[in-house]
Amino acid sequence: MDGCLDQASGLFETAAGVFGLTGALPGISNAEDDDILVIAGSGLFDEAWYIAQNPDVARSGINPLIHYVQHGAAEGRVPFPGFNAARYVENLQGNERIRRNPLAHYILHGCADDLLAKGLLGQFSIPAIRLAMNRLAALPIFKAEDYLVLNEDARATGGIADVEPVNHALVQGFPEGRSVFMKTTVARALGAAAAKPFAPLPDVRAAPALPEIGVFYNAAGNAFIREIAEDIAASLAAAGQKVRVLTEESEIEGRPDLNIFVAPHEFFHIGRGRDWAREEILRDGFLYTTEQPQTLWFERAMPFVLMARAVIDIAPQVADIFGACGMPAAFFNPNVRPVTRWLEPGDLTHPLVRVLPKAARRVEIKPAKFADRHIEIAFFGTESEHREKFFAKNARQLAAYEAFLYYRKVESPLLAKGSHAALSRLAGHVAAHSKLMLNIHRDSNGFFEWHRIAKLGMVSGAVVVSEPCLPHPVFKPGVHYLEESGRHILNLMQWLLHDEDGQRHAQKIQNNANKAVRDADYAARNVNALLWFLADHWRPGAS
Amino acid sequence: MMPKPWVPRAEIAFEVVKKTRKPADLVSVCVTVFNYERFLEDCLGSIAAQTHADLDLVIVDDHSTADDSLAAAVAWAKKHARRFYRVSVLTHARNQGPAAARNSAFEHAIGENVFIIDADNEIYPRCIARLYQAMRDGGFDAAYTQLEYFGDEKKIGSADIWDPVVIAEENYVDVMALIKKSGWAQVEGFSHIEEGWEDYDFWLKFIDAGLTPGYVPEILSRYRVHGTSRTRTDAHAAHEQLRAIMAYRHPRLPAGT
Numbered sequence: 181m182d183g184c185l186d187q188a189s190g191l192f193e194t195a196a197g198v199f200g201l202t203g204a205l206p207g208i209s210n211a212e213d214d215d216i217l218v219i220a221g222s223g224l225f226d227e228a229w230y231i232a233q234n235p236d237v238a239r240s241g242i243n244p245l246i247h248y249v250q251h252g253a254a255e256g257r258v259p260f261p262g263f264n265a266a267r268y269v270e271n272l273q274g275n276e277r278i279r280r281n282p283l284a285h286y287i288l289h290g291c292a293d294d295l296l297a298k299g300l301l302g303q304f305s306i307p308a309i310r311l312a313m314n315r316l317a318a319l320p321i322f323k324a325e326d327y328l329v330l331n332e333d334a335r336a337t338g339g340i341a342d343v344e345p346v347n348h349a350l351v352q353g354f355p356e357g358r359s360v361f362m363k364t365t366v367a368r369a370l371g372a373a374a375a376k377p378f379a380p381l382p383d384v385r386a387a388p389a390l391p392e393i394g395v396f397y398n399a400a401g402n403a404f405i406r407e408i409a410e411d412i413a414a415s416l417a418a419a420g421q422k423v424r425v426l427t428e429e430s431e432i433e434g435r436p437d438l439n440i441f442v443a444p445h446e447f448f449h450i451g452r453g454r455d456w457a458r459e460e461i462l463r464d465g466f467l468y469t470t471e472q473p474q475t476l477w478f479e480r481a482m483p484f485v486l487m488a489r490a491v492i493d494i495a496p497q498v499a500d501i502f503g504a505c506g507m508p509a510a511f512f513n514p515n516v517r518p519v520t521r522w523l524e525p526g527d528l529t530h531p532l533v534r535v536l537p538k539a540a541r542r543v544e545i546k547p548a549k550f551a552d553r554h555i556e557i558a559f560f561g562t563e564s565e566h567r568e569k570f571f572a573k574n575a576r577q578l579a580a581y582e583a584f585l586y587y588r589k590v591e592s593p594l595l596a597k598g599s600h601a602a603l604s605r606l607a608g609h610v611a612a613h614s615k616l617m618l619n620i621h622r623d624s625n626g627f628f629e630w631h632r633i634a635k636l637g638m639v640s641g642a643v644v645v646s647e648p649c650l651p652h653p654v655f656k657p658g659v660h661y662l663e664e665s666g667r668h669i670l671n672l673m674q675w676l677l678h679d680e681d682g683q684r685h686a687q688k689i690q691n692n693a694n695k696a697v698r699d700a701d702y703a704a705r706n707v708n709a710l711l712w713f714l715a716d717h718w719r720p721g722a723s
Numbered sequence: 724m725m726p727k728p729w730v731p732r733a734e735i736a737f738e739v740v741k742k743t744r745k746p747a748d749l750v751s752v753c754v755t756v757f758n759y760e761r762f763l764e765d766c767l768g769s770i771a772a773q774t775h776a777d778l779d780l781v782i783v784d785d786h787s788t789a790d791d792s793l794a795a796a797v798a799w800a801k802k803h804a805r806r807f808y809r810v811s812v813l814t815h816a817r818n819q820g821p822a823a824a825r826n827s828a829f830e831h832a833i834g835e836n837v838f839i840i841d842a843d844n845e846i847y848p849r850c851i852a853r854l855y856q857a858m859r860d861g862g863f864d865a866a867y868t869q870l871e872y873f874g875d876e877k878k879i880g881s882a883d884i885w886d887p888v889v890i891a892e893e894n895y896v897d898v899m900a901l902i903k904k905s906g907w908a909q910v911e912g913f914s915h916i917e918e919g920w921e922d923y924d925f926w927l928k929f930i931d932a933g934l935t936p937g938y939v940p941e942i943l944s945r946y947r948v949h950g951t952s953r954t955r956t957d958a959h960a961a962h963e964q965l966r967a968i969m970a971y972r973h974p975r976l977p978a979g980t
Contacts, residue, residue: 531884534861535939571879575871575942579847586940587869589881589895 215249215281219259222287226260233258249281259283264340268294271306297343299351301483308459309350312486317346318505320369321473326362327353354482366474367625370650373497378653381705388715392422394436398453399427401446403604404631408470408494409442411514411635418515419707428453432461438718440492442468445481462487464719468512470494472627473501490717492710494630497650508717511653512710513630515703516639520545522609527602532586533609540613547641547694550615550687556581556677558614558642560607560632563589564622570666571620577670581677584610585618611640615686616673619646620666628652633661638693643686645673654702660693733783733813733827737797739804746777749808750851750901751837753781753828755821759842760790762947767799769845769945771806775852779834780810782842785824786817792842809833822913822921829907838901843947845873846899850943854901857939864929865936867900868943876948884938887930891976896936898922899944906934914972920965927973 219225225245231238234257237247248259256266265282271294272278278285286294293306301309316322324345328335331353336342343352353360393416397409409425416423424436429452441447441456444467448457467488471478472495485491490508493499502509523543527533533541540554557578561567571578571587578585586607611617617637619629628649637644644661647669657663664672675682696702752770756763770780782800784793793814800810813827825839836858838851854866870880881895890896910928913921929936969976 531861531863531935531937532940534863535857535866535937537856538860568878571942572871572877575879575945576847579849579941579943583941585869585942587879588883589879 211280212249215284216245218284218287219249219281220245224260224263224283224287229260230257249284253281253283258340261338262295262340262342264295267297267340270302271296271298297347297351299343299348300355301351303457304459304487308463308487309347312483313346313350315486315505315507316350316482320372320501320504321361321366322346322349323362323365324349326365327360330359330362350483350486354479357476357480359476360479360482361473363474369501370473370497370625373500374650376500378496378651381653381702381709384704384708385712387419387421387708387711390421390711390715390718391437391720392424393714394424394426394430394439396426396428396430396439396441396447396456397443398447398450399429400450400453401443405443405446405470407604407635408468408514408631411516412440412442412468412512414517415515415703415707416711419704419711421707421711428456432456432458435461437720438466438714439464440466440468443470443481444484444488445469445471445477448484449480457484459487462489464489466490466492466714466717468492468494469498469502470631472622472625473498474623474625489719490713492713495627495650496653508713510710510713512706512713513634513654515706516635516697518547518698519608519612519639520547522605522612522640523602524605527605527609530602530606532603532606536584536610536613537582540610542613543609545609545612545640548613550643550690551683553613553615553642554582555584555610555614557583557585557616557618557673558610559583559585559587559618559620560610560636561587561620561622563587566623567620574670577674581673584614586610607636608640611636611642614640614642616676617642617644618669618673619644619649620669621647621649626650628655634697637661638697641690641694643676643689644693645669645676654696654699655693660689660696662689730819730823731816733815733831735811736784736793736814737800737812738810739800739807740809743808745833746808748775748855749777749779749834750775750855751779751781751828751832751834751904752851753783753825753832753837753839754842755783755785755824755828755839756787756792756796756842757785757818757821757824758787758789758792760787760792760795762843763792763795764799766840766842766845767796767803769847770840770851771803772848773846773851774848775855778807778851779832780807781813781828781831782811783813783824783828783831784815785819785821786815788818820915820921822915826912829904829912832904835904836901837904837907838899840899840944843949844899845945845947847943847945849941851901853939853941853943857937858901858903861937863937864906864934865900865902866939867896867936868939868941870897870899870944870946871942872946872948874947875950879942880946882938885936887976890926890930891973894920894923894926896926896938897944897946898925899946900936902936906932909934916965916968918961918965918968920969923965924969924972927969927976930976931973 227244230244237244268282268286269278293310296306296309298309327345327349334345334348349360395409395413397406413423413425447453462484465488467485469481469485469491491502492510492512493502496511499509499511521544537554619632626647626649633644634655646661646663647666648663655661676686754766782796784796787793796812800812804810811831813831829837857866867882869882872878883895910932913925916924
């Protein structure tokens with residue numbers, strides 16, 4: 181930090197000239213003397229402003245700078261607009277103790293970034309905060325004015341408590357759970373990203389030499405996240421890469437050299453995961469983000485994502501948005517394998533297994549044709565306004581089908597361990613016995629919900645019927661799944677289930693999806709591209 | 724249940740029984756009515772439209788005085804008697820509240836499994852068959868589906884897997900459910916609670932008795948929402964009082980909010 185400013189040089193030559201101070205001053209210690217000279221030489225002290233702000237100083241006739249050094253600084257008075265001495269002192273704590281006037285210290289040793297607010301991110305260094313701010317400012321979904329509209333209290337008022345919006349958003353907005361991104365701006369950025377063509381995956385190259393990779397998930401988090409972590413690890417392992425699935429309970433010091441943290445919105449927020457929110461871990465870490473950017477969950481992960489080595493996103497459009505802020509960003513969906521058995525022995529007594537039609541309780545599931553499946557429509561998802569409207573509007577029509585609609589209102593996430601762990605396995609099991617897998621988006625942002633559509637639906641041979649989705653590089657509407665607006669989706673499902681042409685069409689879609697999820701050539705290129713992304717951005721020996 | 728000679732027993736206002744043997748799959752459907760003549764036709768119609776064939780319909784009029792619910796129930800029962808193995812209309816000599824009305828219906832029911840529904844609610848055609856299948860194949864003491872709220876508010880209910888720990892904190896299971904008559908008897912039926920929450924109390928008694936209902940994740944029951952009658956303050960005050968009543972009656976269950 182030293183040498184950020186060059187004002188220290190030549191101080192003594194100019195000091196006398198500025199205020200006409202010569203020689204030692206009466207009643208002033210040597211240290212204060214030195215502070216005064218340093219400050220005077222910097223030209224930063226705003227004498228006129230100081231007097232205007234402090235009429236008592238003007239009346240007293242004391243030289244304003246001397247007053248500031250002798251009394252004003254200790255009294256919290258401000259030497260020039262915007263200099264927040266308390267923030268400066270706080271930022272330097274832990275590094276060194278300031279034994280002199282903070283402005284003089286700042287002139288000699290500090291730089292502009294030392295005046296940044298750390299807010300609730302006090303454990304991170306100023307360079308880490310600056311990096312994250314620069315990335316945030318460059319994100320297409322962030323606009324300072326949006327942030328101020330959403331958070332009027334963050335607007336500058338002219339006092340020293342003012343914090344630049346991007347700084348405020350990072351250190352207070354995200355950690356306090358405020359809305360940072362405006363929904364229309366997010367939608368516009370997604371729309372722009374969706375319009376871009378996908379670059380084809382490069383051909384497989386010899387795999388780079390990488391150390392063992394740790395893939396982390398939070399054991400107290402959502403059961404689906406654990407599955408995604410396991411699928412990422414399995415994809416890497418299948419390519420010959422050494423990999424371990426780990427949780428927040430692992431020893432921090434004993435972590436592998438190269439790490440992927442899945443679902444940072446959970447990982448760094450729940451239980452012992454909070455201990456992992458350290459600068460040196462993030463700086464070298466690859467964060468695998470799974471949330472949609474219009475959600476608070478996504479925002480919750482942002483400080484960590486923006487400080488990370490690189491980000492890998494489950495959606496290509498979000499990876500594109502991250503890439504625009506200059507940080508290394510990649511899109512990756514794990515390679516999925518056909519599953520013939522979802523349930524574990526203990527799951528058979530689960531209440532939702534016990535309510536299944538008997539034919540749909542068979543644990544070992546042979547790939548079944550569309551016509552041979554026992555449940556007509558399956559849905560798994562948590563409550564949202566959009567889904568609530570859909571189900572309330574279509575309840576009467578849905579009631580006519582053999583269905584399994586697990587629309588969940590309980591707020592807690594599906595726990596990876598504990599009583600509801602079976603639910604994520606159950607979702608796969610039900611899909612494997614279902615003709616149609618219904619996908620109703622959480623809101624009007626039509627994400628391609630990879631986990632539900634590909635991992636649960638296509639892998640299990642259920643024909644996915646979805647509201648329109650953002651484009652996906654592999655899975656195409658009308659080929660691998662079907663799209664229709666919520667208004668007409670019941671008509672589509674009725675056609676698929678009850679019309680002979682519809683049934684034939686459904687079987688065709690199932691065949692196409694089956695082929696796509698079993699495409700070994702794509703799987704090899706997919707994981708090879710990830711390995712090279714890791715190799716290109718990993719810093720060996722950094723941990 | 725201990726007999727209470729001072730409580731007037733329900734009287735049979737109308738009854739028709741088929742002469743054939745009682746079907747093995749017979750499910751009793753109990754409709755409790757109190758001043759709901761205007762909704763009765765829709766409710767009973769939704770029961771007649773069930774895909775489950777063998778039904779024993781028990782309608783209990785809890786001494787409606789604001790309208791002619793009893794006459795309407797009898798007229799409907801006469802007209803649709805052939806749809807049911809047995810159809811009965813019971814009446815209370817004076818108004819006794821929903822707990823007593825449901826208990827009268829249960830006592831009269833001849834099915835091993837009894838579905839209870841208030842006369843302003845409705846069910847979709849697959850409801851009874853699906854719940855019966857879940858009870859029979861799943862080994863549950865009761866079974867319920869997700870609700871569709873209709874009327875003055877359109878939304879989906881909060882039904883979810885039966886979890887005693889969560890229910891002890893807050894009830895999310897409506898009593899519009901298929902219940903084993905033996906389970907009802909084991910918990911000594913519905914208890915009258917002056918301030919309400921008899922449904923919640925009934926489920927808490929299930930937990931006390933170690934009985935387990937099953938959740939069928941389909942939207943097959945319809946719950947009518949009638950405006951909003953109470954102010955938030957009133958509701959909150961009543962909530963506190965009811966919490967205390969539940970805590971007293973079920974002291975072994977964890978404290979709720």
